[in-house]
Amino acid sequence: MTAGSICAAQTDFETAVTATKPVAFFRLDATSGKSEIGAAGFRAQGGVSVVPEGSPTGASAYAKFDGQNGWVLTTQKGGVATAASIMSWVNLADLPSKAGRIFYVAGESESGNDLDLQFETDDVLRFFTAAGGQVEYKAPAGSLVNQWHMIVATLDTTTKARAIYWDGKLVAKDANGGRPNKTAAFSIGASTVWGDRWFKGGIQDAALWNRAVRATEVAAIYAAASGGNGGSGAAAANAEPAAPTTGPFATTAKVEASDANGAIQLRREEQIAFMFLSAMETIEHNCQLNLHRACSMAEVMGGAGGEHLKFDPNKSDPNYSYTLAAGGMAWEAHANAKKPGLMGLCFMSRNVGTTVTTYGRAGKSGWVDTEILNRGVEGDSFDTQ
Numbered sequence: 003m004t005a006g007s008i009c010a011a012q013t014d015f016e017t018a019v020t021a022t023k024p025v026a027f028f029r030l031d032a033t034s035g036k037s038e039i040g041a042a043g044f045r046a047q048g049g050v051s052v053v054p055e056g057s058p059t060g061a062s063a064y065a066k067f068d069g070q071n072g073w074v075l076t077t078q079k080g081g082v083a084t085a086a087s088i089m090s091w092v093n094l095a096d097l098p099s100k101a102g103r104i105f106y107v108a109g110e111s112e113s114g115n116d117l118d119l120q121f122e123t124d125d126v127l128r129f130f131t132a133a134g135g136q137v138e139y140k141a142p143a144g145s146l147v148n149q150w151h152m153i154v155a156t157l158d159t160t161t162k163a164r165a166i167y168w169d170g171k172l173v174a175k176d177a178n179g180g181r182p183n184k185t186a187a188f189s190i191g192a193s194t195v196w197g198d199r200w201f202k203g204g205i206q207d208a209a210l211w212n213r214a215v216r217a218t219e220v221a222a223i224y225a226a227a228s229g230g231n232g233g234s235g236a237a238a239a240n241a242e243p244a245a246p247t248t249g250p251f252a253t254t255a256k257v258e259a260s261d262a263n264g265a266i267q268l269r270r271e272e273q274i275a276f277m278f279l280s281a282m283e284t285i286e287h288n289c290q291l292n293l294h295r296a297c298s299m300a301e302v303m304g305g306a307g308g309e310h311l312k313f314d315p316n317k318s319d320p321n322y323s324y325t326l327a328a329g330g331m332a333w334e335a336h337a338n339a340k341k342p343g344l345m346g347l348c349f350m351s352r353n354v355g356t357t358v359t360t361y362g363r364a365g366k367s368g369w370v371d372t373e374i375l376n377r378g379v380e381g382d383s384f385d386t387q
Contacts, residue, residue, distance in 0.1 A: 015059040018226035019089070019209055022219050025081040026188065027209040030065040030074065031057070042078035042188075050074060050191070058091045058150035059207050059227045065191075069101065069202025073192030078210060082110065082184035087156040087211035088119050088129075089223070090190070094146050095203035099125050104199040107153065108208045110186040111195035117184045119155050120199060121146075129155040129166055131180025137164040139174040145343030149269070150204070152224050156214040163214065169267065170224025172217055225264035253277070255382035259361075259374050266361065266374065271321040272345055275337035276377075278315045279349045281385035282326060282335045283357055285309050290354045296328035309385045339365035346371075 019027055020039050027038040033046040049068030057064045065074065090108050098105045098121045109118040109130075116130035125146065128138040141151070154167040162179030165172060187194055190208045191201040257273035259266045268276065288308045289297035297306050304310060315324040315337075321344060322337045331354065337347040346366035351357045362371040 015061075015207070015223070015226045018223045019207070022211070022215055022223070024087075024089075024209040024211045026076065026078040027207070028074070028076060028190065029061050029207055030190070030205060031061045031063040033065075037076075037078070040078070042076050044074050044076040044190075046072070046074050048072045053204065056204075057206055058093070058152070061206060064091075064093075064204050064206040066204050067191045067201045069095065069105075069200050071200060073106075073200065074190040074205075074208075075194070076188045076190070078188040080110070080183075080185040081188075081210065082117065082182075082212050084160050084182045085156075085158040085211075085213045086117060086131075086184060087154060087209075087213065087215045088117070089152070089154045089207070089209040089211075089215075090119070091150055091152050091204075091206040091227075092201075093148065093150045093204035093206075094121070095148070097125050097147060098123050101202060104196075105201045105203075106189075106191060106193050106196075106199035107201065107205070108188070108190045108210075109193070110184045110188050110210075111193040112184065112186040113195055115181045115184065117157070117180075117186075118193060118196075119153065120193075127153065127166065127168075129157075129164065131157045131159075131164060135178055135180055137166055137174050137176045137178070139166045139168060141168065142342045144341060149343070150206075152227070154215065154220045154223075158214040165214070167217070167220045170221045172220075221263055224267070227267065253382045253384075256380040257378070258380070259377040261361075261372050261375055269344065271341075272347070274319060275315075275322045275324075275344075275347050277379055277382075277384050278311070278313075278319070278322075278324060279335050279337055279347055279359075280377075280379050281311055281383055282333075283349050283351070284383070284385050285311070286328075286333050286335075286351060287354070290331055290351075294331070296331055296333035296351075298328050299324075299326040302326060312384050312386050336367065 026040050026042045028044050036043045049070050049072035051066045052063045053066050054063045088108050105121040107119040118130040121127050126138050126140045128136040130136045156165045157180050159179050159182040162177045165175040193199050257276050285302050326335045332352045334350045346362040348360045348367040359374040360367045360371040
């Protein structure tokens with residue numbers, strides 16, 4: 003069963019990043035290697051292993067840091083004059099507040115002239131660009147551990163602008179600037195100056211620019227992520243899904259969706275909710291054609307339109323609650339998140355053959371939220387005869 007058109011293929015992640023001309027770009031799919039652009043190299047130190055599955059960007063592997071002594075040192079030094087940007091995909095295996103120490107992501111540490119991106123012991127992400135100066139962002143509770151997220155932090159010392167982007171969207175900015183001319187070595191997973199800041203979890207695709215990348219570039223890079231367990235939004239919409247990690251659903255269906263800005267990054271839990279609403283849409287379409295009216299949730303479950311849901315979503319899905327309102331030819335279905343960090347979804351139809359679909363980052367969705375323009379479920383469905 004498909005609903006709407008399948009999204010067109012997106013630019014692959016590596017191409018999207020290199021097109022923006024970073025100073026260095028380390029995929030971290032091995033314990034040592036070279037930058038994808040420029041002449042710098044990298045080598046893992048201590049407890050760093052390579053995991054050959056689950057990459058958020060379609061790479062062959064990602065680096066897993068043990069949180070004890072694992073980090074990556076690069077030969078990239080300086081390269082930053084008046085502006086800079088740092089990017090990294092991260093997947094925390096624990097909270098810094100529980101570990102009792104800072105988790106360093108990446109940067110060029112230098113006493114008095116910082117360029118450091120790190121999660122601190124209050125679980126807040128901070129980007130330090132001068133002695134004591136930082137811009138910060140606190141992610142929603144429950145969205146950090148065991149979920150992939152793309153972080154981009156930017157600095158322009160001329161305009162004094164600093165910013166943090168989270169999963170492709172601007173989430174924090176200020177005009178407190180920072181000092182120019184960073185000259186230290188670029189490191190990942192631990193600082194070369196400040197001790198005991200071992201990152202614990204996965205890091206993939208760390209990059210450094212000598213300019214502040216634009217918001218449109220960040221969004222395009224995030225949209226190009228092509229697979230794995232990316233985060234909240236965080237699993238990539240174009241992922242080849244494995245069996246779901248939650249609930250009783252034995253499906254390997256491929257779920258895709260896009261809005262006006264490109265591919266929407268759907269976690270597997272969100273894909274399951276999307277599949278339920280897509281199945282309701284198919285059944286409601288049959289009700290409209292065969293019964294000349296929309297069907298209630300009980301009728302959708304019972305097969306009044308000729309098909310029915312394979313599962314009762316409110317009994318089987320631990321991550322969402324589902325509602326379905328019907329009147330005349332119109333129906334409206336909602337998937338509301340039970341857990342923080344999951345988006346809400348809504349399918350709405352007022353006549354035969356036309357369905358408006360939206361999503362909301364806050365866990366609920368309705369008419370005023372972001373419209374899904376292209377979508378599809380391929381390989382399986384949750385409706386059956």
